[in-house]
Amino acid sequence: MSDNRRAESATTQATTLDREIDDHVAQALGEGRHGDPFAVLGPHEQPDGSVILRTWLPGAIGVEVRPREAPDRLLARLERSRLPGLFVAHLDYIEPYVLHVRWPWGEEVVEDPYSFDLLLGELDLYLIGEGTHRRLGGCLGAHAMSVEGIPGVRFAVWAPNAQRVSVIGDFNQWDGRRHLMRRRHPSGVWELFIPRLAPGAIYQFDLIGADGQWLRKADPVALATQPPPLTGSVVADPASIEWHDADWLATRSKRQSTEAPVAIYELHVGSWRRHGGDDGESYNWQELAESLIPYVSEMGFTHIELLPIMEHPFGGSWGYQPLSQFAPSGRFGSPQAFAAFVDACHVAGIGVILDWVPAHFPTDPHGLARFDGTALYEYSHPYEGFHQDWNTYIYNLGRREVHGFLLSSALHWLREFHIDGLRVDAVASMLYRNYSRRDGEWIPNRYGGQENLETIDFLRHLNEVVHEEVPGALMIAEESTAWPGVTAPVSEGGLGFDWKWNMGWMHDTLSYMQQDPLYRSYHHHQMTFSMVYAYSERFVLPISHDEVVHGKGSLIARMPGDRWQQFANLRAYLTAMWTHPGRKLLFMGCEFGQWQEWSHDREIDWWLLSEAGHAGLQRLVRELNLLYRTLPALHEQDDRPHGFEWIVGDDAQNSVLAWLRWSHEEGVALVVVNFTPRVLEDYTLGVPREGRWSERFNSDSELYGGSNIGNGGGVVASQTASHGHPCSLKLTLPPLGAVILMPE
Structure with a gap:
């Protein structure tokens, strides 16, 4: 026929x-x-x-x-x-x-x-259901590939309670009838291979929810997205990334160890630099690599920390309300461009830390909220599932698939983009079921307590898996309460983080610095209390974005006194911070004393660097980073009590503090800070060694905009015992100044 x-x-x-x-x-x-x-x-x-x-x-x-x-x-x-x-x-x-x-x-x-036959293997489906799939970014979502020799895109999405799911996009005129997906039982994953579709295609999922409602959703595991206000997911280019950072990765564990100096420059990508000033476009990843990396290197910071760059619909959330936990924001370029930026940082010797948000997600209708017509990713009861402070939904970490979704997201950034650490946002809000809730508006755990047991299990599992699969990567907790053992090993009952932000130090010391020097003697404890608990956890000292927004004013604007005193106060404060035990974190603009409160809608005030005071403050931060990195006494024993010794901690009348920092090899540095505007002559301090002590640093130097009062480059210690030491120095303490001395 x-x-x-x-x-x-x-x-x-x-x-x-x-x-x-x-x-x-x-x-x-x-x-x-x-x-x-x-x-x-x-x-x-x-x-x-x-x-x-x-x-x-x-x-x-x-x-x-x-x-x-x-x-x-x-x-x-x-x-x-x-x-x-x-x-x-x-x-x-x-x-x-x-x-x-x-x-x-x-x-x-x-x-x-x-x-085409079944696409996902039974093992993939089993691991998704168990919440133990560690590479969801390569399993769910949209992936350009060949099936039976035919190029196209494989789509997969978890929506167990949906009545029907289809893929929609320009390729089918956004018609939800065209590409209906196959449901895989019992996992609740829907899949479909669309032949001849190519990377760059824009798509979403069209669902009929459990209640019959029609829903249009972005892909929860999209690897690329349209830049807001557009809400489409994008089929990512599968081209492999060419990495040049093997040397960095080989030495990362040492660079990020407890004995290494770590000074972090925190920034918001969208407002660090803009073309043509405030009204211009933000720099893209390539432009950032060309400008940010040289700046950070010159300033001596060891790491940058990026406010969340995961795709988020509302720019005013600064990224802390993300919807795409696997996709870098389309605002700044492609995923490959972001990877190239990280690679360039590593080649330049700079680590990259990302803020990551597993606590909550926004209520935007195209996002995770009631994804398949049910409370799929969030708790169903508003007393558990709705965050009143931020008007967001709270992840239900007691659900295995949600646990696995977030675990895989963390691993995705660390593995696929070679990220060196994740700073986990809002940990306190995750740990307490009654966080920011009135009595009667929260649901106790199964034992009647306030602790969120599902979160505790998740955080412990997360940290164990990260340390197992990505050796040398850091997990950092923003945890604002006294929860015990945040950085203790899981095997000892802790949460297993590497570091914790020291919010208590930040609040106490900034409160002290805002006091007029006339009254600081009544608040002296605020500068000393941090040493009572300094070794209870491994800490980062954070002067972060949260301290320069929402009416708090900029860092320098919070300093008391006239303009000269404001700069002097800030120079002394930063010197005390850089010589206090703990890693350092400073938000962009603080390094040169921006007067305006930070706004995500404009770039920081770079023009201020034409003024001597601001340029001097910037030079001071650069010199502090150099000292911090090159003097072992300032970083080697950050987590050990014998790395710090008070010389004077009780001179509230003069608002003077003095301490020693020790290295392993008995190297020692003396730090003295005068928080009054008076010059203090012949101030006696005990020291452990005789001979000449050179003045290695003076925050009052004219190089930084100070009055150049100091000790003429050094002082000879007499054999007169003082403060429990066999020798002593008589020093001139500059007004609102700090000095660092070392024995020659």
């Missing part, structure tokens, strides 16, 4: 086959509600060995089926069904085929999405 006669026979028989489709099935297809498209569409072998082929192409004029390897040969012309858009043929046999589709606007040749 000729190809044409065979095709005619197939179409003749199709009219009778149309009746085999139940009216309810036809109606569900027509309305885009069918939840099992593979049961109807694609090739279906009959008992006699023949094949019924159905394809669902609403709006098509005609469809032909041809062999994939011989597209000039006609197998059948599919017959229109009584359901407009459904085409049917009866074939004697089936072979790999393509569909020639005639549309009102032209012709298309494409493989049938419903001719």
Whole structure:
């Protein structure tokens, strides 16, 4: 029989086959509600060995089926069904085929999405269900790949309670009837391979929720996104990234050890630099690499910390309300461009830390909220699942799949982008079920307590897995309470973090610095109390973005006195911070004394560096970083009590503090800070060694904008015992100044 006669026979028989489709099935297809498209569409072998082929192409004029390897040969012309858009043929046999589709606007040749077999393996589905899949970014979402030798995109999404899920995009005119997905039982994952689709395609998922409501959602595991205010997910380019940071990764564990100096420059990518000033576009990743990296290197910081760069719909959240936990924001370039930025940082010897938010997510309708018509990612009860302070939903970490979703997100950034550490945001809000809630508005745990047991289990598991799979990477907790053992090992009952932000030190010391020096003697304890608990955890000292927003004013604007005193106060404060036990973190703009409160809508005030006072403050921070990195006494024993020794901690009357910092090899540095505007002459301090002590640093130096009062480069220690030491120094303490001395 000729190809044409065979095709005619197939179409003749199709009219009778149309009746085999139940009216309810036809109606569900027509309305885009069918939840099992593979049961109807694609090739279906009959008992006699023949094949019924159905394809669902609403709006098509005609469809032909041809062999994939011989597209000039006609197998059948599919017959229109009584359901407009459904085409049917009866074939004697089936072979790999393509569909020639005639549309009102032209012709298309494409493989049938419903001719492909199961996509995800049973092991993947099992691990997703158990919450133990550690590479969800390579499993769920959209992935350009070849299936049976055909290029296209595999889509997969977890929506166990949805009645139907389909993929929509420009490629099907955003018609949710076109690409209905297959549900995999019992995991609740829906999948579909769309042939000939390419990277760059914009898509979303079209769902009918458990309650029958129609939903349009962005992909929770998208690897790329449209820049806001657009909400589409983007099929990411699968091109491999060329890395040049092998040397950095080989030495990362040492660079980030407890004995290494770590000075972090925290920044918001969108407002660090802008083209043409405040109203211009933010720098992209390549432009940041060309400008930020040289600046950070020159300033002597060891790391940068980026406010969350995961895609987030509202720029005013600064990234702390993310929706795409696997995708860098499209605002600044592609995922490959972000990877190249990280690579360039590493080549320059700079580590990269990301803020990461597993505590909550926004309520935007295209996001995770009631994703499949149910409280899927969030707790269902508002007393557990809604954050009143931020109007956000709270992740239900007691659900295995959600636990696994966030675990895999953390690993994705660390593995795929070579990130050196994650600073976990809002840990305190996660740990307490009654966080920021009134009595009667929270649900106790199963023992009647306030602790969120699911969060505790998650954080411990997270930290153990990260340390196992990404050796040398850091996990940092922003935890603002006295929760015990945040940085203690999980094996000892702790949460297993590497470091914790020292919020108590930050609040106490900034409160002290805001006092007029006349009254500081009544608040002296605020500068000494941190040493009572300094070794209870491993700490980062944070002067972060949160301290220069929401009416708090900028850092320098919070300093008392006239303009000269404000600069002097800040120079003394930063010197005390850089010589206090703990890693250092400073938010952008603070290093040169920006007067304005930080705003995400404008760049920081770089123009201030034309003024001597601001340039001097910037030079001071650069010199502090140099000393901190090169003097072992200032960093080697940060986490050990014998690395710090008070000389004077009780001179509240003069507002003077003095301490020693010790290295392993008995190297020692003396730090003295005078928090009054008076020059103090012949101030006696005990020291452990005789001989000349050189003045290595003076915050009152004219190089930094000070009055140049000091000790002439050094002082000779006498053999007069004082403060428990066999020798002593008589020093001139500059006004609102700090000095660092070392024995020669």
